[in-house]
Amino acid sequence: MKRFLAYIHRLIFILFLVSLNGCKEKKANILPEVSVSNKQKKQVVYQVFTRLFGNTNSNNKPWGTLEENGVGKFNDFTDKALKEIKDLGVTHVWYTGVPHHNVITDYTKYGISNDDPDVVKGRAGSPYAVKDYYNVNPDLAVNIENRLQEFKALVDRTHLAGLQVIIDIVPNHVARNYQSLTNPKGVEDFGASDDKSKVYDVNNNFYYNPKETFKVPVWEPDYSPLGKENHLLEDHEFDENPAKWTGNGSQLSQPHANDWYETVKINYGISPDGKKDFEELPAGFENENYKKHAEFWNDKTVPNSWKKFKDIALYWIAFGVDGFRYDMAEMVPVEFWSYMNSNIKMKNPDAFLMAEVYNPNLYRDYIKKGKIDYLYDKVQLYDTLKHVMQGYGKTDNIPPIQEGLKDIEHHMLHFLENHDEQRIASIEFAGSAEKGKPAMVVSATISTSPTMLYFGQELGESAEEDAGFGKPSRTSIFDYIGVPHLQRWVNDKQFDGGQSTENEKALRDFYKRLLNVTINSSALAGNYQDIHLFNRKNTKNYNDKILSFVRWSADEKLIVVSNFDADTNQKFQLKIPQDIVTSWQLKTGSYLVKDELYDTFSSQFVIKNGEGTIAISLKALESVILKIQKI
Structure with missing residues (x-):
């Protein structure tokens, strides 16, 4: 059931992406500056x-x-x-x-x-x-x-x-079969005071099917709850009268084998017709x-x-x-x-x-x-x-x-x-x-x-x-x-x-x-801006197996670049848009950037005419977290 719900929501998400597809042609918005303290990590x-x-x-x-x-x-x-x-x-x-x-x-x-x-x-x-x-x-x-x-x-x-x-x-x-052995004083078990003659009562902990007895699901052929073992209690029966609704919401007194049959649904004061x-x-x-x-x-x-x-x-x-x-x-x-x-x-x-x-x-x-x-x-x-x-x-x-x-x-x-x-x-x-x-x-x-x-x-x-x-x-x-x-x-x-x-x-x-x-990192608790869609449009050899974005705080500037291609190395001139250069208050010139992960990759961040470029060379499945060194 859980995965079924996830697939339904995935369809909703696809529609969400379609609606946002126009973002590719838009200039990315810079988020408001986030003040980052040492405790915000x-x-x-x-x-x-x-x-x-x-x-x-x-x-x-x-x-x-x-x-x-x-x-x-x-x-x-x-x-x-x-x-x-x-x-x-x-x-x-x-x-x-x-x-x-x-x-x-x-x-x-x-x-x-x-x-x-x-x-x-x-x-x-x-x-x-x-x-x-x-x-x-x-x-x-x-x-x-x-x-x-x-x-x-x-x-x-x-x-x-x-x-x-x-x-x-x-x-x-x-x-x-909920049953607590160690309830604190005055604490009552779920369902202990339920009126089981009713399908629903606001203060019942469970939902019931009065006058119906719970039945174990019908198993698939060759299925047994414990494999090949015959357990003393494995008799395709479980004493629950009246039957309770099952955890995933099934109202059947005999839930399906794919239901959450081992659990019972908690009643939070919502009647079967949806009234709160x-x-x-x-x-x-x-x-x-x-x-x-x-x-x-x-x-x-x-x-x-x-x-x-x-x-x-x-x-x-x-x-x-x-x-x-x-x-x-x-x-x-x-x-x-x-x-x-x-x-x-x-x-x-x-x-x-x-x-x-x-x-x-x-x-x-x-x-x-x-x-x-x-x-x-x-x-x-x-x-x-x-x-x-x-x-x-x-x-x-x-x-x-x-x-x-x-x-x-x-x-x-x-x-x-x-x-x-x-x-x-x-x-x-x-x-x-x-x-x-x-x-x-x-x-x-x-x-x-x-x-x-x-x-x-x-x-x-x-x-x-x-x-x-x-x-x-x-x-x-x-x-x-x-x-x-x-x-x-x-x-x-x-x-x-x-x-x-x-x-x-x-x-x-x-x-x-x-x-x-x-x-x-203070930058990773700070600001974010996409540069991937900008580079997809403006950078040669930059493809849909690469992703890049920037993160920053007042005292740290990071450029993250990842290569998702499992077979191909990537080499390109990454472009940093003018609005980011302006936000970072960087002047025309060259800045050293070094990888925070392994400290084996470094490059020059060159700013000219208000825009930045960094020569990037990534192996298959490699990423770099480039930090601009103190100026």
Whole structure:
């Protein structure tokens, strides 16, 4: 469903590009000067699938058990491991899969009920089918009884390493068998007080089909929830009466196998006919800050589900977590986000809040009204860069994206990999991690927004394993599995790359250089202007496999040039338009520019008749971040 939505929004984006096509013939507008302080620098989020990071078991049996294929632990994030992550150029760690979700491992001796394979995806379970929001995944603890304490120790270690902690909250849905063992005093489970005789009530946490019983989906031929194993609870039955609506919105008492059948939809006070049983924000409130939003909701009656998720978020903020990643935020009303995020910001004004929203038409509402800090730039920048990496897309489509988002560019989180997307090095994507290098330079330097890196991306992980429920091209989030490229770097938990290949070491060095440039650059927290379309029109030998733009602050001037061609070197005289030369207050003459990435490329920036030129020579897939040396 998630990918279906993404494809629909991709069609919307194509129309968006068509509407902006005229930009090619227009002179680029210079953004207003941005004042940059030392505290305003780029941020980098390292998404790490917590259960896989420290797993050194390379057995990789499809549908393998925890004992057969191994599992990583909170304790695997040692001081050494965290230092290496920090030194990579990271500012925030998103520990994916921390809240207690369904798993097919028997923890009954710890008072945890077994989970039914008929409503669990994979043996290790989906991290987005949360069973208990007030505790953590028992798989991740060495001492199961002390799992919360072990996570708290990880939070503290992460902070001591100079990093901030992000975890998931999934407000749209929970596991079908949600049951918290460790609710704080006075906190009631989702659905505990629901009137199940009604399809809908404003204070019900779920939607129901009264007098109907839930039925397990009809599986495809030869499919079994745990592969060839016959599990005691695998009987194609699950006790849920009355049936609840499914997480992706399906109202069927027997959802389809491609639905999010392992989850149930949360009711936020929107009736089946679309009526909102809560107050909406007043006109113009998108321009108010979080304090005004918190004040607005302070005396309002809100649906019970709103309170439950607000309390969950504040629990983890008090625990020491610094922010959240919200799954499928657009499936939850924007008014709820205003309510919850303003409450979070009142407790921690610096909380880092990022979310999936795949419809560009909703971006501004969820940023301005919903007070979400950062949204995935998926259907615009990521999809376009992917096509260029695959060899059939054109860089000409990139500048219009930045033009169209310039009022919210800081809020659009950039990435090339995450747990939902294919690995760059997989055959199904680009087939080579090297093809991701120019795209990563562009993704990380084209705006002031944060950059996200998925663990193993920096080592060229190709996700070739058939994990069981999860298939090749994406590192499985549903199975116990090893991550080979990462495991070689982990090197029996030495975290030193001791088993890495030379190519893997070189790739990680590239990412380290790039990310550290971004977090230490004032220009990359400052102004942007496209020069690509100008050079496409005015520069010989400058083609649609090249991209260039400039970034600057009061004390730093950068020119970024990337060659996406995997086979061809590029050589041309890059032109810097007169309006940029004027903005930078450069005089006629010659200035030295040097590459910030490797410090092996330098050239002369020659200004004549008000326009600048730089002799550029790039190898296949090479990029340069040229800095004008002090005058």
